[in-house]
Amino acid sequence: MKILVCITKAPDTTTKVQFTDNNTRFVEDGVQWILNPYDEWYALVRALELKESGAATEVHLISVGGADAEPIMRKALALGGDQAIRINAEHTDSFNTAAQIGEYAKANSYDLVLAGKESIDYNNGSVPAMIAEHLDAQFVPNATKLDVEGGSLNLEREIDGGKETLTVSIPAVISCQKGMAEARIPNMRGIMAARTKPLNVVEPAAAENLTETTSYELPPAKSGVKLIDAENVQELVDLLHNEAKVI
Amino acid sequence: MILVFAEQQNGAFKKASFEAVSYGAQLAAKQGTECAAVVLGNANDLSELAKYGADKIYHSNNEALNNFNSKSYTKAISEAANNTGTTTIVFSDNVTARGIAPRLSVRLKAGMVSGAIALPANDGSIKKSVFSGKAFAHVNIKTDKKIISLTPNSVGITENAKAGAVENLEVAIDDASITNQTAQTASGDTVPLGEAELVVSGGRGLKGPENWGILEELGASIGATLACSRPVADSHWRPHHEHVGQTGGTIRPNLYIAVGISGAIQHLAGVNSSKTIVVINTDPEAPFFKAADYGIVGDAFEVLPKLTAALNSFKATQAN
Ligand SMILES: Cc1cc2nc3c(=O)[nH]c(=O)nc-3n(C[C@H](O)[C@H](O)[C@H](O)COP(=O)(O)OP(=O)(O)OC[C@H]3O[C@@H](n4cnc5c(N)ncnc54)[C@H](O)[C@@H]3O)c2cc1C
Numbered sequence: 001m002k003i004l005v006c007i008t009k010a011p012d013t014t015t016k017v018q019f020t021d022n023n024t025r026f027v028e029d030g031v032q033w034i035l036n037p038y039d040e041w042y043a044l045v046r047a048l049e050l051k052e053s054g055a056a057t058e059v060h061l062i063s064v065g066g067a068d069a070e071p072i073m074r075k076a077l078a079l080g081g082d083q084a085i086r087i088n089a090e091h092t093d094s095f096n097t098a099a100q101i102g103e104y105a106k107a108n109s110y111d112l113v114l115a116g117k118e119s120i121d122y123n124n125g126s127v128p129a130m131i132a133e134h135l136d137a138q139f140v141p142n143a144t145k146l147d148v149e150g151g152s153l154n155l156e157r158e159i160d161g162g163k164e165t166l167t168v169s170i171p172a173v174i175s176c177q178k179g180m181a182e183a184r185i186p187n188m189r190g191i192m193a194a195r196t197k198p199l200n201v202v203e204p205a206a207a208e209n210l211t212e213t214t215s216y217e218l219p220p221a222k223s224g225v226k227l228i229d230a231e232n233v234q235e236l237v238d239l240l241h242n243e244a245k246v247i
Numbered sequence: 248m249i250l251v252f253a254e255q256q257n258g259a260f261k262k263a264s265f266e267a268v269s270y271g272a273q274l275a276a277k278q279g280t281e282c283a284a285v286v287l288g289n290a291n292d293l294s295e296l297a298k299y300g301a302d303k304i305y306h307s308n309n310e311a312l313n314n315f316n317s318k319s320y321t322k323a324i325s326e327a328a329n330n331t332g333t334t335t336i337v338f339s340d341n342v343t344a345r346g347i348a349p350r351l352s353v354r355l356k357a358g359m360v361s362g363a364i365a366l367p368a369n370d371g372s373i374k375k376s377v378f379s380g381k382a383f384a385h386v387n388i389k390t391d392k393k394i395i396s397l398t399p400n401s402v403g404i405t406e407n408a409k410a411g412a413v414e415n416l417e418v419a420i421d422d423a424s425i426t427n428q429t430a431q432t433a434s435g436d437t438v439p440l441g442e443a444e445l446v447v448s449g450g451r452g453l454k455g456p457e458n459w460g461i462l463e464e465l466g467a468s469i470g471a472t473l474a475c476s477r478p479v480a481d482s483h484w485r486p487h488h489e490h491v492g493q494t495g496g497t498i499r500p501n502l503y504i505a506v507g508i509s510g511a512i513q514h515l516a517g518v519n520s521s522k523t524i525v526v527i528n529t530d531p532e533a534p535f536f537k538a539a540d541y542g543i544v545g546d547a548f549e550v551l552p553k554l555t556a557a558l559n560s561f562k563a564t565q566a567n
């Protein structure tokens with residue numbers, strides 16, 4: 001089984017989010033880029049475990065991004081993975097990004113494509129299902145468990161208020177979240193090996209953007225907390241009813 | 248035509264489906280067109296959708312659609328959209344939508360906004376949450392056909408009774424790539440976390456799973472759904488689906504009561520769009536107080552029973 005893992009860079013979770021140029025551009029200065037946590041902790045690590053257990057033969061990594069995506073790609077290679085592909089285009093629209101990955105995956109016939117449940121910057125959760133449509137493959141969102149049995153995948157996925165178990169035949173695209181695997185830290189051997197693993201840069205296919213972000217906005221600042229004495233919980237009840245009007 | 252996917256679970260519509268229909272009806276009114284709902288699989292009472300503004304209801308009761316299937320659902324909705332001259336398809340942004348809406352975007356070449364929180368502005372742009380609740384983006388869809396996936400509990404439910412004429416939707420479903428499908432949902436009548444208007448949440452400050460009774464009682468007093476911080480789920484004190492934050496669920500209830508949670512930035516990422524936040528913590532320096540509307544500095548084990556009692560008597564007076 002040949003696996004393709006979709007990885008993207010994302011600003012570190014503690015980043016202070018700011019915008020410039022009349023609120024049209026995210027300020028990237030000083031931002032520390034990390035591997036999107038869902039891609040790293042769940043999709044990538046589970047793919048590596050499947051390779052270690054013999055269920056998968058090859059694990060390839062793919063990212064649509066500029067040269068500044070390479071550090072996180074090297075990190076992913078250090079965790080494991082046989083080779084990486086960078087499609088040399090800025091990620092500006094889910095449709096376009098998915099078309100790039102879909103095109104590449106189709107030409108290189110993968111049995112399984114794994115992605116994160118969402119990117120922590122754009123929070124769309126769209127790219128994985130879009131890739132599945134390009135491949136005419138089955139898709140399962142928000143999987144929490146994945147095991148391989150012959151040509152089938154035994155999965156568990158999150159649903160509203162619970163979970164669902166299901167078996168899906170390959171080829172398939174799966175988006176991954178917590179539960180799927182445990183986070184790993186790259187070791188020295190992995191880091192050394194990653195330096196010589198292939199990281200191929202591919203020029204993008206022609207694809208359009210269907211959306212455009214015109215501006216950003218920060219939420220209004222909280223006006224400050226109103227403290228209530230622990231002995232006077234009735235005051236909180238009154239405030240929630242009369243002022244906040246939530247109960 | 249505006250077409251709204253109205254999801255059912257075991258035959259019952261979710262609250263979020265009514266919200267999506269309300270949104271679709273408002274969008275239709277703005278554009279001078281009609282709003283239709285599409286329902287896949289068994290549904291107990293289709294007429295409920297008319298109450299929130301569905302002029303028409305396309306229903307396929309093909310048994311193969313009782314369970315979620317990304318390919319089959321996409322096929323059914325795209326046929327419904329094509330047959331009705333639909334310009335915009337509306338979803339409620341949950342795990343089901345994430346399995347179909349993006350596929351439809353590719354199939355119909357319809358630009359998509361996921362996680363919308365408002366109706367399109369006058370310039371057509373749609374506001375959505377980005378950076379895990381730390382900011383908003385205004386996104387323009389450049390294609391004539393559009394898909395909008397609405398964050399639950401963002402615009403609310405509006406009653407607006409319409410005819411809701413039911414039409415049968417014929418779709419041939421032949422996908423056999425999913426088998427052994429069984430869903431388990433927590434029993435009880437609390438609203439699923441993603442749609443809940445009231446949420447009470449516990450962190451490591453509650454010390455252990457054996458202490459969750461006081462939080463459950465607080466929740467029961469106002470009919471709130473339970474949530475927790477990540478270490479609580481990681482330690483298996485609570486089930487994973489209750490975990491909120493950067494790596495868990497993102498919610499925007501009207502009221503979020505955080506008990507014994509420090510308020511780390513990754514936790515806030517999942518809850519900071521809540522309309523009102525109450526924090527109960529022994530440590531006056533806990534970062535959560537900075538993001539809160541109301542706070543009580545105190546010991547959860549002393550404050551919660553009192554607060555529960557006060558809420559219970561408030562509810563009793565309301566009922567009279
Ligand atoms: C990449 C990344 C992603 C993460 N994702 C998430 C996420 O999705 N969700 C999440 O929650 N965390 C997440 N975390 C972890 C996060 O950083 C915090 O460690 C976590 O939220 C802390 O949980 P807590 O507040 O329950 O525990 P603690 O930080 O231990 O806080 C416990 C709080 O309880 C208070 N307390 C103690 N006793 C009492 C009492 N008797 N009564 C009242 N209060 C009391 C203490 O004063 C303290 O403020 C993530 C971390 C990273 C690095």
Ligand SMILES: Nc1ncnc2c1ncn2[C@@H]1O[C@H](COP(=O)(O)O)[C@@H](O)[C@H]1O
Pocket residue numbers: 006007008036038039062063064065091094097114115116117118119120122123124125126127128
């Ligand atoms: N630029 C990209 N390159 C590779 N994979 C991506 C890219 N953007 C998104 N993905 C994958 O799609 C998932 C969901 O992203 P999104 O739809 O942006 O929320 C991510 O977790 C990644 O696995």
